[in-house]
């Protein structure tokens with residue numbers, strides 16, 4: 065698909081800085097996002113931003129040059145605006161406001177605020193007022209709190225002048241991740257409500273076929289991929305450039321790259337294996353030949369042993 069943009073979605077606990085580095089180097093994404101960063105009634109400390117978005121040391125770009133947008137989550141318009149300003153001061157080129165997270169650990173924030181469109185409006189307005197006009201501002205929502213019919217009202221609340229993009233995960237909060245609840249077609253009529261804002265389609269875009277269907281259903285020119293990017297690490301290139309999706313061997317090579325990256329950061333043994341297992345847990349969904357290997361890999365605790373198992377499997381299938 066030409067003239068399309070593909071984003072790597074924000075994914076807390078999954079697409080953190082080491083994984084963004086690995087996936088962006090393979091995925092040809094136009095942009096990626098930090099996991100959500102909570103802003104409380106206190107302004108976000110600079111050191112928290114630097115710790116989570118390590119790409120801040122590199123002009124808010126991954127090593128391969130993919131821009132990283134900072135995502136904030138919270139309910140306090142004033143501290144969110146001041147925190148966004150701090151990110152901008154440190155070099156962030158874009159801020160994304162999270163109104164989509166359905167986690168039960170997130171109380172008065174994320175998708176819980178979908179029930180309060182006027183507060184969403186005030187937060188978005190405060191962010192836009194605080195930021196330089198050249199700093200991109202985007203908002204990420206779900207299609208509603210409990211009904212998709214809420215979407216138009218939500219768009220009207222946040223589509224203020226100066227908002228650049230709105231990403232919609234085409235399920236409501238109540239629908240969580242239920243496969244049958246996804247409905248891309250709800251976005252088709254949204255463009256006219258926000259003619260100057262790029263509407264970004266999100267939800268279950270996992271290969272070229274689903275990307276084409278999503279594009280037709282939504283008439284969006286920017287797509288955001290989350291879990292699909294873990295199933296197929298070169299997904300952006302598959303969608304935009306017709307690249308061949310990674311095969312089993314390339315998936316295993318990616319596991320090694322993930323492990324090496326986390327080892328180089330001197331993270332605990334458990335983290336190394338956990339991240340490799342998380343990745344393979346998604347990748348095996350589109351690589352059924354790796355299912356049995358994945359089951360065995362999940363029982364391994366030691367990173368050296370884990371790496372050896374991946375190497376042996378690579379030799380076996382080479």
Ligand SMILES: Cc1cc2nc3c(=O)[nH]c(=O)nc-3n(C[C@H](O)[C@H](O)[C@H](O)COP(=O)(O)O)c2cc1C
Nearest residue numbers: 073074075076078099100233267268269289290291
């Ligand atoms: C483990 C996990 C963590 C996520 N973390 C975030 C997050 O930090 N911020 C956010 O806006 N969305 C988050 N999401 C939602 C994704 O960005 C995306 O909207 C959702 O997974 C649907 O897209 P997909 O079908 O392409 O995965 C998360 C999803 C998952 C599965």
